[in-house]
Amino acid sequence: MSVTVDADMTPEHLRPIVVLSTPTMIGLMEEAATRSVQPLLEEHDKTTVGTHVDVSHESAAREGEEVTVEAELVAVDGPRLTFSVVARVGDRIIGRGTHRRHVVDRSRFSRG
Secondary structure (H helix, E strand, O other), rough: OEEOHHHHOOOHHHHOOEEEOOOHHHHHHHHHHHHHHHHHHHHEEEEEEEEEEEEEEEEOOOOOOOOEEEEEEEEEEEEEEEEEEEEEOOOEEEEEEEEEEEEOOOOOOOOH
């Protein structure tokens, strides 16, 4: 998935400098991972929840730059899914790491 960096993605304390915040980058990584498996789970009334994030934010993405985020499913251990995640601006890696998600039954999970 790709997004263009704008002011809404910047921490307040840095403004007027506009750069992609670390929490926003992590959120994009989680969203890419979710999107990659969700179509396979919906027919079974299942979804995933995030359980672990281990990423580094290595370089800034400035206002107007397009950030591309990729998530690759690298391991499945029962309901536990492990993804390799990377965020880039062009060929430059701005963040990378691993993200784990857990498959849950949507109706049972929503009941608490």
